[in-house]
Amino acid sequence: MSALAPVARKVEAGERLTEADALALFGSDDLLALGELASLANGRQNGERVFFNVNRHINPTNICVNRCRFCAFSRTVGEPGAYAFSAEEVLARAAEAEAAGATELHLVGGLHPELTLAWYAELLAALRAAHPRLHLKGFTAVEIDHLARLAGESPQAVLETLAGVGLGSLPGGGAEILAEETRHRICPEKISGARWLEIVETAHRLGLRSNATMLYGHVESRKDRVEHLRLLRALQDRTGGFQAFIPLAFQPRHSELARGAATTGCDDLKTLAVGRLYLDNFAHVKAYWVMLGEKIAQVSLHFGVDDLDGTVVEEKIAHDAGATSREALSREDLEALIREAGKVPVERDTLYRPVGGGR
């Protein structure tokens, strides 16, 4: 505890942590102290409430012009296993989702060389027409950049077009590690960290909220993680557009970037806790159970986490990488996990408004 005492005093006083503080937290083995501090910070914002939503992931295509080394999902055109849903296939999944009580569609896919902005705009318009109550959360900054290139337009124009036909918010993917040197090692073809931040900032300025992810547990250093957090916090200071921070545990099993080992439980909890403590301007920290597993996701509710993500239903990206979690959790599963942890489950919509008056 002694090594953490100066940081603890800041947290108790509600003072902002420095990058050196974040590094000290990552370097500490006092897991329970980290949990206590993160719980203190989380409790101030969220009390005992833990959010989840009923959502459905739709990954419209796994065809991708990038070849990120940590990814086991992407395929080239014509490669065995490559797929691209038709608009009808996406709409059928959306109908299933709404029938199952979903409030959100999470649309994220590969950078397909032929699926243009016009195609996606038409898709969103059809989704909105058929399901006006489903919030459409889709397109990482990386996909926005890709659509902009294909269309010869600016990211801002792409975002405006998509928002105009129903896009409600952006997920947080594609951030990976924003520290450029490490980013270049793990995903050399992907847009730079600076470009990711620029597009997200543009989205926020247009009134589109987003999340922010961080892919950890591969080759990055602790300094890389802290640099990533620093860039997110600085952007959030400018825009306030981020809703949740979502650390994503690297899944080594089927990835080219095999460090060999999955993240450890202690590292998962630490990373969530440090995120909660350093990102004082984020309202929410989410444990993405698909990658962490249900068990650590549940324990993390005592390490600063206030959001267990959603029911998900059909997840391909993490499972192609070897995630062994289930593909879907029911509303009852999520509520039971939260209650057993001694917390109060709150079903939310994408924008963190309570849904349904406790069905």
Place this chain on the structure above:
Amino acid sequence: MTGGGRLTRDDALALLRDEPLLALGRKADAVRQRLHPGGMVTFVVDRNINYTNVCVCQCRFCAFYRPPGHAEGYVLAREAIFAKIRELVAQGGTQVLMQGGLHPDLPIEWFESLFRAMKAEFPGVQNHSLSPAEIVHLAGVSGITVDECLGRLQTAGLDSVPGGGAEVLVDEVRREISPNKIGWQAWARVMEAAHRRGMPTTATLMFGATETDRELVEHLFRVRDLQDRTGGFTAFIPWTFQPSRTELGRTLGVRPAGAVRYLRVLALARLVLDNVANLQASWVTQGEKVAQVALRFGANDLGGTMLEENVVAATGVSFQLPQGRILELIRDAGFWAAQRTTTYRVVREFPAAPSGGGARVG
């Protein structure tokens, strides 16, 4: 703990129900640190050998057994058992845990002859075998007393007895989940008899099926009371009921106990069992992530590498944990690792690495 006094059942119940998770963890961590100063976390290189899956007991939480006469029933031949032990020895293993169903036709002579041959062939391997239910059954099949049965097995080479089959040591619960298995007092009598003969044992707890909080606490106190009399328990090992593919899972429709419940019970066990030196984390039921975190909730041991495990795997829950990964997990949690024997004698120390998170120190 509370002013040095021992916890009462009411104290324990209050802790289990009301103490915040991290506060409970802190208390347990402090006890762990007092009992095991220096940050050593141990593991044993072992192999479970399930000599038969034929079982007359038919516990409702079990997915492993086959009733007598079933086409999938088996009894391992001695050659097959020895081949497994040879593999274990080649990997530096020190412990064989032979456990099986309650086979109606295997008499004590079968075990005596097997154990004698094992000791002759593998003198360096600890024979840590047969749960109390098997010993009571074997005594019955052979028409001898439990104590005589234990004595003959010990003479033949049985070194220690694992603590399986304890489930919850409350007969109301046992009647519901394992109606044909020995009652709690019979379990305790076998353990006490083993301890009196100088054979150490462990004690387990399987929770998360139908027991109440109070019954769970009662289990801990029954183990503590017995330990006060004999001092023969080397370790306590709580794990969770795995409902899938079991009759109990089908009829109860219970959700498996979650990781938070597991950590709470583990920490409580550390606090109540002030007279049991070691507490094992169960990666077999919890997975490596929670087992690692458990090292901050009172556990000081990661159990066995388990070259082979069949009983939990039969429920569809199957984790694997090679030794290299055990070392990584221990270091990553801020401890240093040592390989131990069944009786917690250190056979190999692994030097401490710089404390680490998952990330490279940059």
